[in-house]
Amino acid sequence: MDNSLKLIVESLVFASEEPLTPQQIRELLPEKDLKEIRAVLAELKAEYQHMKRSFIIREVAKGYQFCTLPRFRPYIAKMLSSTQSRLSTAALETLSIVAYKQPIIRQEIERLRGVDVGGILRLLLKKGLIRIVGRKPLPGRPIIYGTTRTFLEIFDLKDLSSLPTLKEIEELGDEEVEQ
Amino acid sequence: MDNSLKLIVESLVFASEEPLTPQQIRELLPEKDLKEIRAVLAELKAEYQHMKRSFIIREVAKGYQFCTLPRFRPYIAKMLSSTQSRLSTAALETLSIVAYKQPIIRQEIERLRGVDVGGILRLLLKKGLIRIVGRKPLPGRPIIYGTTRTFLEIFDLKDLSSLPTLKEIEELGDEEVEQ
């Protein structure tokens, strides 16, 4: 394995604010091919997994990103005096509808939740968790919503297909009712 | 050496936006004394020095922080300049005028913003967010601006008609839903 390439890739992932994709790295290192870069990223990820440090490389939003392990949360949250506002249950429910049913229009979300979601959509847009995908060819040309890359990044998802399938959830749902 | 303390301190230095001083760390870990924390920081610094990775912990005037080694600078600088994902308020405002009111001439933008926008237009042109669409048949043949394909890509828009209207933004309601 090309050790210098590995360190260059590591430095890029380390310095990047967003998860870095193999493609983005490739653009910075035109003489390398995507396969090599992918291999190096996988190797780095495995290395940090074994190193037993306080942070690892995780694969989110189709890219790679350094982040701390969950068990250090209390200390870091205290340090950052977590001004990050948490999402309310209502916001989380709306977000999951968008995630699972996208592309989706507001009216459909409201049908599923049974309540108005205007303010929540606005909040989710503001937080960059959902985005406007386009417009539906219906009267009034309603806006279609979908999730963003930030959504994947925040919720530790590699891509949309790594969302737990709705079938699993259905089973869970039944259990819930039975108990 | 207390290994768990070491990792906690490491996670704090990692997640902090600014260099961390032993005193600041102590405030977060009141049961530890300053001497212990100083020793752990020194040990961490030495560890990274020996690990031969692309980054180290360095001691700057204000405290300890992670930073990449100077030899990776060219790659990182290239990455940072290509993934510029931030704009000043003034730039964003100007861009929003071009987006919503295009095709538009500079004079009109300045009327809306109330200030000179020459520098900002140059910046937006340089970033490829706006383009020169043509010239208006008016005295002085002023330049007409419009947004670019890059603009659509960055804002994740399928086409300009997907840009929400002001009325639609308003219809999303207030932010009071936020907790």
Next chain:
Amino acid sequence: MPFETKLDVFEGPLDLLLHLVQINEVDISDIPVATITEQYLEYLDLMRALDINIAGDFLVMASTLMHIKSKMLLPRRDDDLEEIEDLREEIVRPLMEYIKLKEAANELASRDILYRDVFKRGIEMNGTRGEEDNINPSRINLYGLMNAFKRLIKEKHPGAVLRFKPEPWSIKEKMVEIRDKLKGVKTLSFRDLFAETASISEMIATFLALLELVRTGFMTVFQEQDGSDIMIEVLTKGV
């Protein structure tokens, strides 16, 4: 007011219905409509008695429930049974979907969420980019763009296109915001402090918050020389 926060736990009719199904420990596909309807209406009465504003959605569900209940009380013919089943479906299906969606939301909430459970490397944003637009940079997203435009229109053409409800700005929130703004930077210009304020009431709240921060010794304001920008500086390391 304290009643409102205590009682207003149900997000909507489905939320209330699900709660009733759960406390009655009944099978969702075989809801005892009469009992549930009764309890549902009791809850609405309680809300009314406490002067809580009942959203229209709650009433729509109430009428559906009552409709089913009345159908079930009437003498039945075969097609009545079918109609009752259809009506029940109208409630059961959305309720099933609602449960699914609640599980999905729980699933999301239980993941290692960035900024809650795990954290990225803290990157100093100011001065690291060396670009001319580094002052007050905000991350590009569509919401930001939309908001920027809305703000401008509001400032320059008040009342023209839009009507705005007064926004309740709290001085306390503004104090937190000012402190956040000064995180990672030594000083901030007075002008930049107001760069993003959208309304006069917000500006006033921001200004009062600044005065409070200065009074309590968190910050100080100074001027390099007469006529130059007023600068704000943090004195103590904020909490």
